[in-house]
Amino acid sequence: MSDEEDDYMSADILNGVSDQPVGIAKSRAHKRQLQIHSRFEESREVYKPKRPQSHAEREKERRDEALAKPISHESKGFALMAKMGFKPGMSLGKQREDEIRITEPISVDIKANRKGLGHEVEEVKERNDRVEAVMQKMKEQAAKHEELIDDYSKRRRIDENAKQLVKDIRSCRKVCEELDHRIGKKVPIVDWFWRSYKVVQEDSEAPKGYYKRRETEREEEYKYSNGHSAPEDPNYDVTMPIQELEAALLSINTYLRDGHFYCIWCGANYCSPEDMAEHCPGNTRGAHHGDDDHD
Incomplete structure (x- = not known):
């Protein structure tokens, strides 16, 4: 070979x-x-070069070796303790029956850095402060998140309440107009209790050279369904303040109950105030649905 x-x-x-x-x-x-x-x-593992130790590592290795060695019998300190009756493995001082003492020297914590005394304690304190600050920030974010959820839920309840109020007002206006017509009323007791409609005006033929006025320049005219003049319709909708919607519903509902003995939520026209008081749960929607406290 x-x-x-x-x-x-x-x-x-x-x-x-x-x-x-x-x-x-x-x-x-x-x-x-x-x-x-x-x-x-x-061969690569055997001849792999080792990383040289730093000065701090060499100092720590030598220190650990020195601290691991027991006290020499030739030292003056050991000789003095031996004269007082000390033997290897014994503890120092008189031992009581219920007392446990150490027989090995207390380990020495060598300061191997250039930081000042108490710096480690300060570092721990700063670290704990940072952790506490992060936890506090997380709590604040969680509280803000809950507040946003509550605010969103509140806005949704307000919107739903406004939609229901508008629906009830429109129903009351429709019923009010029908019941007033039955008793021969020509106009409502309050202008907006009946719905008014805008009159569409058609342009007549104008002579040559005459410019027609634009629709925006005309004076708008409104009338009730029976042809009588009426003011502009308020057109109640969800954009109006809740307080205004509640006041409007209370006003027209009171008129229907007192003037016609009619309950919009029962959908019934009672014979008398006594008949209404006996059979109608109350004068609010909540009374009819069991959540009057909510209203």
Whole structure:
């Protein structure tokens, strides 16, 4: 066998081994390549250069070795304690029956940095302060999130209440107009109790050279369904303040109950105030649905 074949650390062989898959040898040549690769990896681990220790690491290693050694019997301190009856393994001082004492020296905490005394305590305090500040910020964000949820829920309740008020007002106006017509009223007791409609005016043929006035320049005219003149319709909707909607509903509902003995939520026209008081749950929507306190 040639020297080149025996030199399994040569570059040519190692380059060939790096491309070969690791596994069960398929031939004698493959087996030899696997052996060469294994030896190469072992040699890399053996001759792998170690990272040089820093000065602080060397000092710590020497200090730990010195502290691990027991007190020498030749030291003056040990000689003085021996004269007072001390023996290796004993504790110092008189021991009571219920007292447990240490027999090994207390470990020494060496200060290996250049930070001032108490700096570690200050670092711990600052770290705890940072953690507390983060926790406080998280609590504030959670409280703000809950406040936004409450505010959103409140706005939704207000919007739903406004929609219901508008619906009740429109129903009351429709019923009020119908009941007033039954008793022969020409106009409502309050202008807006009946709905008014805008009159659409058609332009008549004008002479040549006469310019027609624009629609915006005309004086708008409103009338009730029976043709009598009426003011502009207030057109109650959800954009109006809740207090205004509640006041309007209370006003027209009171007129329907007192003047016609009619309850908009019962959908019934009672015979008398006594009949209404006996059969109608109350003068609010909440009274009819069991949530009067909410209203």
